[in-house]
Amino acid sequence: MTAIEMVASDAVPDESSGEREIEFRDALREAMSEEMRRDARVFLIGEEVAQYNGAYKVSRGMADEFGERRVIDTPISESGFAGMAIGAAMMGLRPIVEFMSWSFSLVAADPILNNAPKMLYMSGGQFGCPIVFRGNDGAGGQLGSTHSWAVEGLYSNVPGVKIAIPSCPYDAKGLLKTAIRDDDPVFFLESERMLSMKGPVPEQEYLIPFGKAIVRRAGRDCTIASWGRPVNFCLEAADALAKDGIECEVIDLRTIRPLDLDSVVHSVRKTNCCVVVDQSWPFGSPGSELAARVHAACFDDLDNFVHRVHSADVPTPYASNLEQEYLPNARRICEAVRHATYRA
Amino acid sequence: MPITKVFSTEIERISILDEHGKFDEKLGKGLIPDKDLVKLYEAMVACRHLDEVAFRLQRSGRMGTYPQNMGQEANSLGAAYALANDDWLVPCYRENCGLFWRGVPMEMVLLHWMGDERGNAIPRELFCTPLAIPIGTQMLHATGLAWAAKYRGEKRIACTFFGDGATSEGDFHEACNFAANLDIPVIFFCQNNFWAISVPGKIQCSAPTLAQRAVAYGMKTVQCDGNDLFAVVKCVRDAAEFTRSTGKPHFIEGVTYRLGDHTTADDARRYRDAAEVEMWKTRDPITRLRAFMKERKLWDDSKEGSLKERVEKEVAAAVERAETIAAPNRTDFFDSMYAEIPEDLRLQRDSTQTHGLGENPSQLDGVEVRKLDHPEHAH
Numbered sequence: 001m002t003a004i005e006m007v008a009s010d011a012v013p014d015e016s017s018g019e020r021e022i023e024f025r026d027a028l029r030e031a032m033s034e035e036m037r038r039d040a041r042v043f044l045i046g047e048e049v050a051q052y053n054g055a056y057k058v059s060r061g062m063a064d065e066f067g068e069r070r071v072i073d074t075p076i077s078e079s080g081f082a083g084m085a086i087g088a089a090m091m092g093l094r095p096i097v098e099f100m101s102w103s104f105s106l107v108a109a110d111p112i113l114n115n116a117p118k119m120l121y122m123s124g125g126q127f128g129c130p131i132v133f134r135g136n137d138g139a140g141g142q143l144g145s146t147h148s149w150a151v152e153g154l155y156s157n158v159p160g161v162k163i164a165i166p167s168c169p170y171d172a173k174g175l176l177k178t179a180i181r182d183d184d185p186v187f188f189l190e191s192e193r194m195l196s197m198k199g200p201v202p203e204q205e206y207l208i209p210f211g212k213a214i215v216r217r218a219g220r221d222c223t224i225a226s227w228g229r230p231v232n233f234c235l236e237a238a239d240a241l242a243k244d245g246i247e248c249e250v251i252d253l254r255t256i257r258p259l260d261l262d263s264v265v266h267s268v269r270k271t272n273c274c275v276v277v278d279q280s281w282p283f284g285s286p287g288s289e290l291a292a293r294v295h296a297a298c299f300d301d302l303d304n305f306v307h308r309v310h311s312a313d314v315p316t317p318y319a320s321n322l323e324q325e326y327l328p329n330a331r332r333i334c335e336a337v338r339h340a341t342y343r344a
Numbered sequence: 345m346p347i348t349k350v351f352s353t354e355i356e357r358i359s360i361l362d363e364h365g366k367f368d369e370k371l372g373k374g375l376i377p378d379k380d381l382v383k384l385y386e387a388m389v390a391c392r393h394l395d396e397v398a399f400r401l402q403r404s405g406r407m408g409t410y411p412q413n414m415g416q417e418a419n420s421l422g423a424a425y426a427l428a429n430d431d432w433l434v435p436c437y438r439e440n441c442g443l444f445w446r447g448v449p450m451e452m453v454l455l456h457w458m459g460d461e462r463g464n465a466i467p468r469e470l471f472c473t474p475l476a477i478p479i480g481t482q483m484l485h486a487t488g489l490a491w492a493a494k495y496r497g498e499k500r501i502a503c504t505f506f507g508d509g510a511t512s513e514g515d516f517h518e519a520c521n522f523a524a525n526l527d528i529p530v531i532f533f534c535q536n537n538f539w540a541i542s543v544p545g546k547i548q549c550s551a552p553t554l555a556q557r558a559v560a561y562g563m564k565t566v567q568c569d570g571n572d573l574f575a576v577v578k579c580v581r582d583a584a585e586f587t588r589s590t591g592k593p594h595f596i597e598g599v600t601y602r603l604g605d606h607t608t609a610d611d612a613r614r615y616r617d618a619a620e621v622e623m624w625k626t627r628d629p630i631t632r633l634r635a636f637m638k639e640r641k642l643w644d645d646s647k648e649g650s651l652k653e654r655v656e657k658e659v660a661a662a663v664e665r666a667e668t669i670a671a672p673n674r675t676d677f678f679d680s681m682y683a684e685i686p687e688d689l690r691l692q693r694d695s696t697q698t699h700g701l702g703e704n705p706s707q708l709d710g711v712e713v714r715k716l717d718h719p720e721h722a723h
Contacts, residue, residue: 087488124465
């Protein structure tokens with residue numbers, strides 16, 4: 001086996017370069033396939049990933065290209081393949097573990113929370129766990145409460161993990177490539193509702209660094225900070241608010257751990273107003289963490305307390321209209337911004 | 345014929361040197377050369393002495409908790425002896441003897457139980473994973489280690505240890521299912537000591553053997569007398585040869601008994617019959633092997649006397665090293681969290697604040713704070 005050195009990408013193409021638009025799921029597959037071509041230590045393991053091309057067709061064609069040795073169908077046994085991936089990573093491989101849904105990772109809590117993030121620490125630096133755990137996160141469109149977990153609310157509390165959560169196809173590819181090259185365990189949170197979303201994705205190699213937010217829309221009146229699918233709700237809300245003369249600056253954090261507080265602070269010092277939008281439940285969430293940090297860092301800059309928009313503090317409803325109402329949707333974001341800017 | 349038999353099986357039990365001292369020449373001849381046998385015996389005696397010393401350290405407040413290995417030494421020792429030195433040993437916490445045989449320094453195990461994680465930093469070239477205290481997690485890791493060895497085209501296999509209680513955990517079943525279905529070269533070594541703390545074996549498994557649990561996964565399996573070093577060596581050697589040549593897993597049930605408490609935190613006299621313990625003392629792997637060696641003129645009382653002296657010195661020196669190691673630095677716990685320390689964790693380390701993450705200047709007095717980067721803009 002030849003170890004392949006990390007190649008720094010020279011020119012990072014931006015989202016608008018080139019005309020090609022592909023689906024979120026294809027962006028994910030391109031990231032995995034490119035990294036598997038580049039590094040023989042990388043492999044994909046999970047339920048239905050090989051013969052069936054993935055329950056959501058994310059791994060379409062990968063078994064044909066890489067063979068069953070590197071694209072591995074497993075028994076229905078999340079704790080089993082998550083735990084096994086830890087052993088493989090301790091032996092120097094770089095597993096990509098697909099959870100059909102992050103909701104199913106709950107039965108693998110011991111390996112993913114109690115082993116992987118602590119292995120380096122507990123072995124005194126002897127064994128790292130460079131594993132990407134990835135899959136669908138959050139409400140997936142009438143999947144019911146057991147299949148709709150936004151696990152960032154639970155998992156971001158655990159030291160030792162990194163959490164990446166893309167909001168568009170461009171980020172899905174660039175962040176996943178970074179995740180696969182990362183030497184620590186990465187939880188990569190996708191969304192079933194975004195898999196068919198199309199967006200510009202350049203064909204050239206690019207990586208998106210962790211811990212570096214991006215400003216999706218510039219504005220002077222209110223900072224809206226979010227990550228993952230809800231960033232799209234924020235942009236929708238910002239469009240609506242602009243019609244009423246409220247200009248929002250929408251910041252996409254891209255990763256929850258590490259969390260790019262600086263970019264949010266930089267924006268809040270300009271807008272003096274901040275709304276945090278998070279699809280997890282409100283109590284002890286990444287959103288409450290960011291709000292607390294913004295309060296501490298921008299205590300003298302804020303004209304109002306940081307407003308938070310979360311999913312409602314109830315299990316994800318099954319009914320379509322209730323699921324929409326439950327999520328931190330554009331209407332609820334608009335309300336929060338109007339209150340935060342005293343224009344309610 | 346409307347009813348046919350679709351499957352039947354038998355479980356073999358291997359015993360070579362039985363508790364009455366009877367030696368099966370056919371199975372046992374040439375299995376362990378005499379000079380190795382002496383060293384293996386000495387290793388068990390050293391491990392047993394460490395157990396006694398560790399128990400006293402705990403009782404005198406010099407160690408937190410300690411699980412004695414007493415009575416089970418032959419299982420991990422026989423395995424470590426039979427395996428190649430670069431096969432993975434993936435222990436739980438009653439495999440001291442095998443770990444020491446592999447080369448793990450005694451003071452690392454002492455440090456572990458004294459509550460110092462430096463005891464877990466086993467050098468990689470020893471191919472031993474740290475002691476796994478949660479029940480069952482290590483079986484999946486072993487399966488992954490063995491799978492990765494196979495993926496890389498290496499001949500290395502893994503051998504993982506666990507108790508009878510662990511066979512009730514989901515992890516055990518998921519690991520067995522994986523290893524059997526995906527052809528993974530791992531040996532599952534169950535040390536059946538009949539007691540999961542105070543829970544007797546009959547509550548873990550209503551089948552007559554634990555070895556037969558493997559049958560349901562289509563895995564080769566055997567039961568051996570785990571207090572018989574010869575039987576353990578034979579079973580592990582055969583299993584390793586099978587596993588290495590076929591890439592498939594193998595199960596071994598070592599029937600043994602812990603002569604001590606589960607750990608220093610319980611008192612086994614409260615839940616076990618004294619008669620049962622006395623009966624198992626007559627099956628002790630150390631006294632059994634000593635009698636055999638004396639009979640074969642490999643051992644005598646004067647050798648025993650000088651061994652005792654050597655072992656006392658060796659263990660005392662290990663205790664000394666474990667107790668005199670400098671305390672870890674206050675900020676050491678930040679260092680192995682990530683491959684590279686993230687900025688907010690660096691601030692926690694350098695400021696000692698976990699609540700100063702908002703860069704409040706008064707909390708970060710004297711700490712270097714990274715300058716604000718201008719965020720990237722889309723389009």
